[in-house]
Amino acid sequence: xxxxxxxxxxxxxxxxxxxxxxxxxxxxxxxxxxxxxxxxxxxxxxxxxxxxxxxxxxxxxxxxxxxxxxxxxxxxxxxxxxxxxxxxxxxxxxxxxxxxxxxxxxxxxxxxxxxxxxxxxxxxxxxxxxxxxxxxxxxx
Amino acid sequence: xxxxxxxxxxxxxxxxxxxxxxxxxxxxxxxxxxxxxxxxxxxxxxxxxxxxxxxxxxxxxxxxxxxxxxxxxxxxxxxxxxxxxxxxxxxxxxxxxxxxxxxxxxxxxxxxxxxxxxxxxxxxxxxxxxxxxxxxxxxxxxxx
Numbered sequence: 001x002x003x004x005x006x007x008x009x010x011x012x013x014x015x016x017x018x019x020x021x022x023x024x025x026x027x028x029x030x031x032x033x034x035x036x037x038x039x040x041x042x043x044x045x046x047x048x049x050x051x052x053x054x055x056x057x058x059x060x061x062x063x064x065x066x067x068x069x070x071x072x073x074x075x076x077x078x079x080x081x082x083x084x085x086x087x088x089x090x091x092x093x094x095x096x097x098x099x100x101x102x103x104x105x106x107x108x109x110x111x112x113x114x115x116x117x118x119x120x121x122x123x124x125x126x127x128x129x130x131x132x133x134x135x136x137x138x139x140x
Numbered sequence: 141x142x143x144x145x146x147x148x149x150x151x152x153x154x155x156x157x158x159x160x161x162x163x164x165x166x167x168x169x170x171x172x173x174x175x176x177x178x179x180x181x182x183x184x185x186x187x188x189x190x191x192x193x194x195x196x197x198x199x200x201x202x203x204x205x206x207x208x209x210x211x212x213x214x215x216x217x218x219x220x221x222x223x224x225x226x227x228x229x230x231x232x233x234x235x236x237x238x239x240x241x242x243x244x245x246x247x248x249x250x251x252x253x254x255x256x257x258x259x260x261x262x263x264x265x266x267x268x269x270x271x272x273x274x275x276x277x278x279x280x281x282x283x284x
Binding site: 008012016017019020027028036037040041053056058061062065066070075076085089098111113115119123124131135139 | 142143144146147148149150151152153154155156157158159160161162163164165166167168170173174175176177180181182183184185186187188189190191192193194195197198200201204206207208209211212213214216217219220221224225226227228229230231232233234235236237238239240241242243244245246247248249250251252253254256257259260261262263264265266267268269270271272274275
């Protein structure tokens with residue numbers, strides 16, 4: 001196995017490649033929360049097949065890679081209660097703020113969008129805060 | 141049909157990149173946010189590896205009249221920093237730090253993360269649905 005930072009860089013290039021393909025091919029911003037959220041609240045009804053196919057491949061390819069020994073299954077760092085609280089915060093927050101790490105982070109920062117840059121600064125800051133809080137109250 | 145093929149290739153490459161980079165490992169994401177503890181800088185390389193090429197792709201996109209499938213290139217939304225953006229990003233970050241999962245990796249973990257991944261996903265979908273209900277009850281403030 002290569003050092004973590006090399007794997008991070010290779011994976012990052014793949015993520016950037018996926019965003020580039022989606023933009024240049026379909027004229028769309030690759031944002032995970034928007035792609036899924038539009039299916040949940042119905043705002044993405046007009047192009048639901050495209051969203052569903054994207055999300056299905058996003059689930060399927062890592063599963064096949066893990067089955068083929070090309071990656072490890074993920075291990076949780078939090079118990080059920082914390083996972084539920086965190087999931088609710090991530091779901092509501094990404095829809096309210098209109099983006100997550102892929103939309104605001106990867107696509108927004110690279111476009112020099114002030115909204116994307118500001119959102120990324122804010123969620124990084126509260127993410128750091130959450131890790132501190134989690135450790136203080138024994139959730140880490 | 142081309143649209144769906146591109147969506148499948150893009151979604152698959154995104155998932156493979158998340159797995160390879162370590163983003164589907166919540167411990168690694170927690171380590172990145174743990175700047176006062178055992179800080180793990182890997183995510184800086186992930187973000188850099190994705191953002192730097194995309195910077196040039198945006199330039200390329202700006203010079204093209206349309207995408208490959210004929211769809212228009214997405215317009216830049218009005219660059220307003222409103223309460224929704226700030227509050228939403230703040231709530232998202234709290235959840236991200238608590239579980240070490242954001243939407244992309246959460247979806248990519250669905251078939252490889254066992255019950256915890258399913259639990260997180262169910263709660264995230266519920267959060268999105270709650271937002272939809274809440275948003276519909278708001279006096280009309282345009283959502284981008």
